[in-house]
Structure formats: structure tokens, C-alpha cells
Amino acid sequence: MGKKKESLYHFGKRTNDWKKIKVMADYEAIAIAYIPKQNHMISLVLAKYDSNNHLVITNQVTFGVSLSKLKEQGMQSSSCPFERIPKGFEMAVWIKPMVCTVAYMPTGREELRQAVFKGIRNDKMPEECRLDDKN
DSSP, X not given: OEEOTTOOOOTTOOOTTEEOOOOOEEEEEEEXXXXXXXXXXXXXXXXXXXXXXXXXXXXXXXXXXXXXXXXXXXXXXXXXXXXXXXXXXXXXXXXXXXXXXXXXXXXXSSSOEEEEEEEEOTTSOGGGOBTTSOO
16 A cells, blocks of 8 residues: 555545555466366466476466467467376366466465466576476
């Protein structure tokens, strides 16, 4: 919360003297699939490599993602990178791994609160996204 130093709080009223400020952070991960949702929306499945070079699904992001945006960035179909399709991802459409950036509100937990897809990173290889990285 940010406010003008000399402003007072008025119970039940909104003023321009008090502003809600969101602190956002960036998270880099590998987009490996998408899940079709209602109303032509999709949820992008995110993963990172562990210390044994195995992909691990970490999160999903829905806001800011569209099939047309992904196709513009060179999205290509692929097969599932796991021996067995992970539970809960039976409806996923698997794609060639692409590094992406997601903005989120840090909470101190491993979830991506209020995550928003920002875009694809063509300057970074998927193998560079590791679980032991901080972002």
C-alpha cells in the first residue's frame, strides 16, 4: 500500500491518496503443453529440469496465453516427454519445449499467484531452466 504522507484514512471511502501497489516477479520455465479450457482459453503447462535432467511439471498459467500468440512464436506439436502421461494431464496437447517468462506475485510459497504469461524467450535453451534456479 502506498499513500501520500499527509493523507488520512477515511473508513468506507476510496480516495486517490491511497494506492494499492502490486510487486511482481518473473519466473522462467519451459512450456511443454497446453490444456484447452472453456471459452477458447488455454492453460500452459510449465516445467523445469531436475538435477537428473528429467522434466518436472512445476506450474500452469492461463492469463495472457492464447493459441494464436503461441503459434506466432513458432509453437510446434510434439509427443509427451514423459514415459507415461502424468495424472491430471490427460487432455494436454504436447508441444516442442519453449522457454517462457511468467510474471507473478511472490508469496513465499512455490505457487505462482496471479500468474500472467509474458512471452517466449528465444535466447535461452530449455536445458537452462532448472529446478535449482531461483526464478
